[in-house]
Amino acid sequence: MQALVIGGTGMLSDLVIWLAERYQCVSVIGRSWSRLEALINKAGPLSERIVPISVDYSDRDKLIDAIRKNLWRNGPVDLLVAWVRSGNTASLSAVADEISSHSKENWRLFHVRGSVNFQSRKFPQLPENVLYREVTLGFKIEEDGSRWLTNGEIWNGVREAIENDRQMSTVGVTEPLDSMP
Numbered sequence: 177m178q179a180l181v182i183g184g185t186g187m188l189s190d191l192v193i194w195l196a197e198r199y200q201c202v203s204v205i206g207r208s209w210s211r212l213e214a215l216i217n218k219a220g221p222l223s224e225r226i227v228p229i230s231v232d233y234s235d236r237d238k239l240i241d242a243i244r245k246n247l248w249r250n251g252p253v254d255l256l257v258a259w260v261r262s263g264n265t266a267s268l269s270a271v272a273d274e275i276s277s278h279s280k281e282n283w284r285l286f287h288v289r290g291s292v293n294f295q296s297r298k299f300p301q302l303p304e305n306v307l308y309r310e311v312t313l314g315f316k317i318e319e320d321g322s323r324w325l326t327n328g329e330i331w332n333g334v335r336e337a338i339e340n341d342r343q344m345s346t347v348g349v350t351e352p353l354d355s356m357p
Contacts, residue, residue, distance in 0.1 A: 183259030185211035276303035314348035
């Protein structure tokens, strides 16, 4: 089995490395080949377990083709972490359909949603064997105001959601709205 991360070259890059410690294969979809290479270099000896896939997830046809090829090469996915903006839920649904067509087992999808979209409740249409999990990214309130989450706070929040198999998680806070940075 493998883990697949969509959008794993930036704020989720440390999560990819953490997953590589637990999975024999972690496929990573990113738009930039240079950022995928940087992730591979950062992973050190664990880079052998990371499969870089350079494709823009907003190009649905190319994304599905890349995932289909990856599934044939590396086998079924049992964990998908998707940093996909809520406007692309159709692409996420298509990805889930493709993954499900290669697996009869239940598998988990952790949909990482940005703070700008936490009020939007658009959910992707998903096959029955998908265990949907949502991780909403918020912000931090501090003595002198508020700030956006750091990459470390984000990936650790997603890691905790995966480890605890939480159906709904929020990293930071999403209220009060007037405190948003």
